[in-house]
Amino acid sequence: DSPETVSPTGVPTGAAKTAVSQSGRFLTTAQGTRMRETDHSLKAGPRGPILLQDHHLREKITHFDHERIPERVVHARGAAAHGVFVANGAGVGVSKAGFLAAGTETPVFVRFSTVLGSRGSADTVRDTRGFATKFYSDEGTYDLVGNNIPVFFIQDGIKFPDVVHAAKPHPDREIPQAQSAHDTFWDFVSLHTEAQAHTMWNMSDRGIPRSFRTMEGFGVHTFRLVNEAGETTLVKFHWKPRQGVHSLVWEEAQIINGMDPDFHRRDLADTIEAGAYPQWDLGIQTFPDTPEEMFEGIDLLDPTKFVPEELAPVQIIGTMTLNANPTNYFAETEQVAFHPGHLVPGIDVTNDPLLQARLFSYIDTQISRLGGPNFSQLPINRPLTPVNDMLRDGMHQTAVHGGVAPYKPNSLDGGCPFLAGEDMNAYIEVPQELPSSRKVRESPATFDDHFSQVGMFFRSLTPVEQDHVIQAYTFELGKCYEENIRIRQLQSLANIDERLCAEVAQGLGLPAPAPTVTMEESATSPALSQIGETWPVD
Ligand code: HEM
Numbered sequence: 001d002s003p004e005t006v007s008p009t010g011v012p013t014g015a016a017k018t019a020v021s022q023s024g025r026f027l028t029t030a031q032g033t034r035m036r037e038t039d040h041s042l043k044a045g046p047r048g049p050i051l052l053q054d055h056h057l058r059e060k061i062t063h064f065d066h067e068r069i070p071e072r073v074v075h076a077r078g079a080a081a082h083g084v085f086v087a088n089g090a091g092v093g094v095s096k097a098g099f100l101a102a103g104t105e106t107p108v109f110v111r112f113s114t115v116l117g118s119r120g121s122a123d124t125v126r127d128t129r130g131f132a133t134k135f136y137s138d139e140g141t142y143d144l145v146g147n148n149i150p151v152f153f154i155q156d157g158i159k160f161p162d163v164v165h166a167a168k169p170h171p172d173r174e175i176p177q178a179q180s181a182h183d184t185f186w187d188f189v190s191l192h193t194e195a196q197a198h199t200m201w202n203m204s205d206r207g208i209p210r211s212f213r214t215m216e217g218f219g220v221h222t223f224r225l226v227n228e229a230g231e232t233t234l235v236k237f238h239w240k241p242r243q244g245v246h247s248l249v250w251e252e253a254q255i256i257n258g259m260d261p262d263f264h265r266r267d268l269a270d271t272i273e274a275g276a277y278p279q280w281d282l283g284i285q286t287f288p289d290t291p292e293e294m295f296e297g298i299d300l301l302d303p304t305k306f307v308p309e310e311l312a313p314v315q316i317i318g319t320m321t322l323n324a325n326p327t328n329y330f331a332e333t334e335q336v337a338f339h340p341g342h343l344v345p346g347i348d349v350t351n352d353p354l355l356q357a358r359l360f361s362y363i364d365t366q367i368s369r370l371g372g373p374n375f376s377q378l379p380i381n382r383p384l385t386p387v388n389d390m391l392r393d394g395m396h397q398t399a400v401h402g403g404v405a406p407y408k409p410n411s412l413d414g415g416c417p418f419l420a421g422e423d424m425n426a427y428i429e430v431p432q433e434l435p436s437s438r439k440v441r442e443s444p445a446t447f448d449d450h451f452s453q454v455g456m457f458f459r460s461l462t463p464v465e466q467d468h469v470i471q472a473y474t475f476e477l478g479k480c481y482e483e484n485i486r487i488r489q490l491q492s493l494a495n496i497d498e499r500l501c502a503e504v505a506q507g508l509g510l511p512a513p514a515p516t517v518t519m520e521e522s523a524t525s526p527a528l529s530q531i532g533e534t535w536p537v538d
Pocket of ligand 1: 071072073074075078111112113129130131132145146147152156157158160219220221303336337338354355357358361362365366369
């Protein structure tokens with residue numbers, strides 16, 4: 001049960017490589033029957049109506065009628081590439097994952113995306129970018145499903161439908177296609193102030209990257225890694241582009257959207273075709289796995305917070321090179337199915353309530369997007385390791401399972417018994433103590449600070465970058481028609497940074513409100529205020 005073809009670099013290329021369309025001498029029906037021609041329907045005479053018995057016509061039109069599948073509910077527009085990840089061994093101390101052992105080469109498939117636009121929308125919009133990586137490892141497939149921004153809009157996945165409803169185009173006119181400049185978006189982020197952190201990153205130059213090749217990537221959540229000795233470490237993942245981090249300026253982004261809406265996907269495909277393979281170093285920030293799951297006052301389970309690199313430097317554990325374009329956009333880029341729950345031994349999840357909801361959501365959406373529960377059999381989604389599961393039948397089943405007893409233990413089919421007492425390198429969840437046995441819906445108090453890191457991020461930018469942020473808020477809020485929403489967002493800006501608020505308010509022709517909380521009051525992390533106002537982000 002492995003991909004049909006594997007390139008010399010180990011890149012799984014799938015069935016698309018083997019089935020080159022129209023390569024045979026004769027055109028055939030889907031049943032392999034040779035066709036004389038395909039341009040004329042069977043008719044009752046040259047001027048007569050078409051006959052229902054024309055199987056070729058009906059097969060051709062029916063298949064065409066069903067060529068489209070639903071686009072992703074978010075991250076619909078994307079571009080992808082194959083490559084290889086080579087570990088340097090520095091991650092071995094914290095994780096027993098085999099693909100992190102020094103010198104191990106693991107094929108990867110990476111899909112970059114915008115979040116909000118539809119599949120045909122433009123590339124250089126102001127938005128978050130997805131950065132999803134599938135590692136086809138010797139111990140099964142590991143997916144690192146991240147973004148180019150280290151924080152997220154919400155702290156609990158139960159709000160994901162809400163933030164997406166607010167950020168997608170308005171339901172009446174389906175405007176705007178992808179930009180953040182509309183009332184429901186600003187309504188949401190000004191009412192759910194936990195979203196201010198992510199919004200600030202969107203309004204910064206990070207929201208309009210120059211290229212997929214010049215983006216950082218972040219796993220966002222804290223993960224729990226476990227080493228051979230069973231010791232655990234809390235970790236945040238970072239992708240560092242060797243091309244550097246570069247953004248467009250707003251005017252460039254708007255012009256490019258009109259001139260070449262495929263700018264980012266063209267750039268990725270062209271540079272790979274030219275042999276200028278983009279590379280990223282994979283790094284980790286590590287934190288002691290304490291019962292509090294805090295680091296320097298920062299709650300590691302709060303996905304709206306990041307940990308400054310001054311407090312926890314990023315240690316590089318390997319390098320990824322993207323070296324091959326997909327052969328077929330649909331078979332690979334469109335049908336790839338990432339899932340934060342695709343884990344390998346040595347990598348486990350935490351109780352971050354955003355991550356926990358993601359663990360449910362991806363497989364659920366893929367069952368409808370990819371037409372049933374068997375999408376892991378699609379070439380791009382097949383692991384390189386042999387599959388021996390007990391999943392059977394269902395829509396689009398392509399495996400012909402032998403045997404009669406898909407259950408364990410059984411006394412009929414034999415093979416693969418569970419060997420008592422043997423680890424067999426199986427995936428074993430970290431036996432973590434539950435923090436409480438009391439059911440609650442409340443968040444911890446350490447999730448309450450929605451402003452102090454946001455202000456720090458703004459003040460860490462260079463003056464020209466700060467100007468871009470001010471211009472972005474002014475432009476985007478200027479497109480927000482409801483004055484009460486603009487006023488409420490200004491209140492959040494006042495709590496983030498008084499100068500930022502004053503300049504945006506002036507641009508909007510509105511009075512600047514006074515802050516309702518100060519950084520000292522809101523910050524839960526004394527270490528953050530010690531970093532001062534000039535710490536760099538990179
Ligand atoms: C898709 C990242 C939060 C649901 C994606 C993709 C990325 C991503 C990169 C595109 C994958 C691809 O290229 O195919 C993230 C990050 C999050 C986050 C970094 C927060 C840290 C959530 C949450 C939910 C969610 C909280 C739901 C509770 C989805 C769904 C898709 C998706 C349904 C479409 C998947 C598909 O159709 O294959 N996400 N996401 N995401 N995400 Fe998230």
